[in-house]
Amino acid sequence: MGAKTYDAIIVGGGHNGLVAAGYLARAGLKVVVLERRGVVGGPCGPVEYFPGYWGAITNSPGSLEPKIVQDLELERFGLQFVRPDPSMVMPFPSGRCFVAWRDKAKVVAKIREFSTHDVASYYKLFDDLQAFANKLKSSLFESPPSLTQLMSRMETPEDEEAFAKIMFGSIKDMLDERLESEELKAVVAMLAVMHNQAGPSTPGTPYMLLQRPLSLASVSVSAENDPRLQPMRGSTGLPIGGMGAIPRAMARSLESKGGTIRTNAGVAEIITGTSGVEGVVLTSGERIAGRIVLSNLNPRTTLLDLVQSSALPAEFTRRVQALNMRGSAFKVALALDDLPRFAVARNDEEVRQFAGCQFRIAPSMDYLERAYDDCKYGRWSEGPVFWGLTPSVTDPGLAPPGKHVMSINIFHAPYRLAQGDWSAECDRFGQHCIDMLVPYIPNLKRIVSRVRFWSPQDLENEYGLIEGNISHGDMVPGRMFAMRPLPGWAEYRTPIKGLYLCGSGVWPGGLVSGLPGHNASHQAIRDLKAGLDSIPVWRRHEEALELARVGGQGAP
Structure with a gap:
């Protein structure tokens, strides 16, 4: 046959x-x-992390x-989709937090807590990125142009300056020029370095802020609630069923x-x-x-x-x-006996709101830079970068009744360690990550019943993600x-x-x-x-x- x-x-x-x-x-x-x-x-x-506790390696379809x-x-x-409001919370050691409410007026009020100056500057940054993406005339739905072709579309010296800053500059330089608040800079810088083995000072890091503007520039958007109009990723919502x-x-x-x-x-x-x-x-x-x-x-x-x-x-x-490939991804899954309570939540309503949305942790651009430095020299990061979610809050079917599941993606964990190997270091780094979360989620250790970790090598072996990229x-x-x-x-x-x-x-x-x-x-x-x-x-x-x-x- x-x-x-x-x-x-x-x-x-x-x-x-x-x-x-x-x-x-x-x-x-x-x-x-x-x-x-x-x-x-x-x-x-x-992925059934533990019997009855469901998730995936990826957290969000942002x-x-x-x-x-x-x-x-x-x-x-x-x-x-279920669309939590807020879509994201980012707590800081100061006790303040950035909250990505779907109501712009509430986001403005939150930004004002960091800096009155930064209210206008924050939105102007994303407006300028959208204007730049429009000028590139590059569709995400077609074969892409070369950098030379993109550069030829810059019509003024100001366009050329923007091109140089976005393609060859660093997100640190861009944010230092535009924003006052170090905490708000960290909010934006996380988007610029996400998934890449890079720090805020790495040339080319502003590019990642272009992905959503390029998407908007590629299509006609008619709905005011189109999730791509939100500056912060995660606004698409969470799929029911994980x-x-x-x-x-x-x-x-x-x-x-x-x-x-x-x-x-x-x-x-x-x-x-x-x-x-x-x-x-x-x-x-x-x-x-x-x-x-x-x-x-x-x-x-x-x-x-x-x-x-x-x-x-x-x-x-x-x-x-x-x-x-230069991958640096690490995965943590936690079975929880109760709702995680963020220290920045001021009341029971905020406890549930913050538990039900995505959370990110990287307190400053210096913190992000040190995380990259550790990774660059073959050390797992003493100050890891967290992208987390407790999806069972908005979708109870992902965990047993009365229980919750927390899914966290962590950077920077180098594929190749300068000392030791991941067979020995995986549990050690995973426990370190949990320890680092406790100041932000004080009840975490009391409610964790089971843990599971994936090193960059595990992600390569199980999912074909070469070097954990x-x-x-x-x-x-x-x-x-x-x-x-x-x-x-x-x-x-x-x-x-x-x-x-x-x-x-x-x-x-x-x-x-x-x-x-x-x-x-x-x-x-x-x-x-x-x-x-x-x-x-x-x-x-x-x-x-x-x-x-x-x-x-x-x-x-």
């Missing part, structure tokens, strides 16, 4: 892979998604693209269009031939044929581990090998736009005809937007309509390989 044949094979059932599969199926293609683990979703997929929710009819297939509800709805949407999902179906090899991609071989030895293959995995995994090196130009392979590579200017994943390869194609990349390692990167899957699938559909043989980049690659075979100059 011959191999099963599909029009499109998706390697990896993470959210981007499911998005890509959904669009391909809607284009009339016969699609199969192959997922190594027993459940789809990748880091967004459901950047999930509304267009994708609409196009794939995810609400029809069960996706619903983060796993997102891939669950995506899977149902795909299956409604005839798509197939296979779990416990790891891919061992992507098969290539003289005409390009031919299919895949599973770890079980089963062969599956396909006209095109889209990989949701890290570009390094796809191109170095799954593809025969002889199918790629040697120089291209060297460039992929040089892609530095949850974005498949830092999201800094030198790794974004036409530089992602590599210069010259930002159109989701690879040198192998019919093989595409659709994960967070391609434009526009991570943050659970689904856009890499959206864009890669649309590129593949366009190529299929035009005919794969018509794509110039693949013709050049084939000519180079032929030169190498006959003793010419070799592949470029």
